[in-house]
Amino acid sequence: MITKIFDIDQNNIDEDILKEAASLIKNGELVAFPTETVYGLGADGLNPEATKKIYQAKGRPSDNPLILHISNKTMLYNLSDNVNYEAKKLMELCWPGPLTMILKKSSVVPDTVSAGLDTVAIRMPKDKIALKLIELSNTPIAAPSANISGRPSPTRASDVLADMSGRIPMILDGGEADIGIESTVIDLSENIPTILRPGYYTYEYIRTILDNVKLDDALIDDKSIPKSPGQKYKHYAPKAKVEVYVGDKAYEKLLERASEYKNQGLKVGILAFEESIEKFNEYYNLSLGSKKDLTVMSHVLFTNLRKMDANAVDIIIAEGVEDINLGKSIMNRMKKSASGNVYYL
Ligand code: TXA
Ligand code: MG
Numbered sequence: 001m002i003t004k005i006f007d008i009d010q011n012n013i014d015e016d017i018l019k020e021a022a023s024l025i026k027n028g029e030l031v032a033f034p035t036e037t038v039y040g041l042g043a044d045g046l047n048p049e050a051t052k053k054i055y056q057a058k059g060r061p062s063d064n065p066l067i068l069h070i071s072n073k074t075m076l077y078n079l080s081d082n083v084n085y086e087a088k089k090l091m092e093l094c095w096p097g098p099l100t101m102i103l104k105k106s107s108v109v110p111d112t113v114s115a116g117l118d119t120v121a122i123r124m125p126k127d128k129i130a131l132k133l134i135e136l137s138n139t140p141i142a143a144p145s146a147n148i149s150g151r152p153s154p155t156r157a158s159d160v161l162a163d164m165s166g167r168i169p170m171i172l173d174g175g176e177a178d179i180g181i182e183s184t185v186i187d188l189s190e191n192i193p194t195i196l197r198p199g200y201y202t203y204e205y206i207r208t209i210l211d212n213v214k215l216d217d218a219l220i221d222d223k224s225i226p227k228s229p230g231q232k233y234k235h236y237a238p239k240a241k242v243e244v245y246v247g248d249k250a251y252e253k254l255l256e257r258a259s260e261y262k263n264q265g266l267k268v269g270i271l272a273f274e275e276s277i278e279k280f281n282e283y284y285n286l287s288l289g290s291k292k293d294l295t296v297m298s299h300v301l302f303t304n305l306r307k308m309d310a311n312a313v314d315i316i317i318a319e320g321v322e323d324i325n326l327g328k329s330i331m332n333r334m335k336k337s338a339s340g341n342v343y344y345l
Contacts, residue, residue: 004169004171005157005161005173006172006173008129009174010127010128010175013132015132015136017172018132021133022136022137024170025044025050025139026137026139028044029050029170030042030043030050030057030170031168031172032160032168032172033129033143033174034172034173035126035127036125036126036127036130037183038145038154038155038177038181038182038302039153039156039157039160040069040130040141040144040145040146041057041146042133042141043142044139044142045110045113045142046108046109046110047139048111051113054066058148060149062115063229064144064229065113065115065230066112066115066142067100067121068109068120068141069122069130069142070122070123070124071134071135072124073124075140076122076124078106079109079122080122082103084188086188086193089209090186093209094201095124096125097126098179099123099184099186099201100121100123100183100184100185101121101122101186102120102121102187102189103120103188103189104120104189105118105119115229119189121185123183133172146160148163148164151236151237152302152305153182153236155176155177156303157173162306176299178299179298180303181200181329181330181333182197182199183199183200184197184200184201184206185199186206186213187227187228192212192214194227196219196226197231198219203328216228218231218232219332235333235336235337236305236333236334236337237336237337237339238306239309240308240314240315241315242339243257243316243317243338244318244319244338244343245257245317245320246342246343246344247344250319251273253343253345254272254276257317258270266314266315267284267311267312268284268314268315269284269311269313270316271285271287271288271304271308272318273289273290273291274288274290284308284311287300291321294326294327298329301334305337
């Protein structure tokens with residue numbers, strides 16, 4: 001299969017291209033599209049055969065459910081019969097945007113989407129191209145991140161192409177995803193609202209909206225089994241091994257480790273903050289932006305991990321951040337990409 005890529009300008013959307021994409025979706029095919037978080041791999045969310053193709057294209061385990069993306073709030077009421085008070089409150093403040101809500105599913109949601117669970121994940125993205133595509137497709141679009149399972153999520157169309165070339169018919173290129181890490185996932189199907197995956201909307205922020213909200217146990221200790229099936233798999237992993245160091249003097253440890261690895265004959269890649277990056281000139285290095293503005297780090301993290309692979313480094317040594325606010329969401333990804341090799345100094 002040849003994978004076609006089409007450029008689309010957010011501010012001047014060419015509807016003819018989106019109509020072609022929508023007709024692929026309606027015909028049960030896959031289309032990768034931009035969202036404000038990461039690129040999604042979309043299929044008609046009410047068509048079981050189409051959603052099966054997502055699992056095949058990604059190599060995704062069949063027990064890992066998909067998010068349904070909607071373009072207006074009324075679509076939600078078709079997908080869940082139990083839109084509770086918390087859901088209404090959250091969607092008022094966070095939609096359209098990077099928040100995914102887990103609710104009891106209605107009978108229209110295929111088992112291939114919910115992976116056999118009695119709940120469904122729903123999100124109304126903010127990206128104008130995504131919203132228009134859903135609207136023209138006239139169906140909720142099921143979409144996981146458009147990467148091969150286990151790889152870093154794609155934040156650029158070129159990242160999608162690297163993983164999906166020949167596997168899907170179309171990629172819509174809307175430029176770099178703004179946020180760069182996936183949506184916050186919150187489970188509202190049980191008594192206490194529970195954050196299963198932190199994202200741009202942080203635990204601290206959601207607590208200002210809901211009286212009672214907790215973090216999934218697996219986000220607090222490493223031994224608990226995550227409630228979100230997808231969170232238990234190896235994730236966000238570049239080909240190189242990753243080590244992360246956190247603390248004011250982390251860059252000193254990075255320098256020490258980098259020289260040890262270099263002496264072993266390995267090609268070292270460094271991910272460091274703007275404040276310390278110049279110390280790493282002798283290595284392949286990429287900046288994470290300033291420690292003072294973590295939105296840059298979230299924007300570049302996955303892209304930088306992919307650039308490290310493209311430069312064939314053997315080991316990636318990275319500076320991490322404290323586990324609070326957006327830092328918690330970023331470290332959730334870094335811990336997985338480093339298979340737990342995170343050290344607090
Ligand atoms: O920002 C995002 O959320 C992106 C864009 C494309 O919207 N999508 C995304 O999808 O990250 P995915 O499939 O890569 O991650 C969805 C996560 C997985 O960890 C999955 O297990 C979890 O949500 N999930 C989906 N349905 C669920 C359910 N019914 N119960 C618990 N977890 C669920
Ligand atoms: Mg994913």
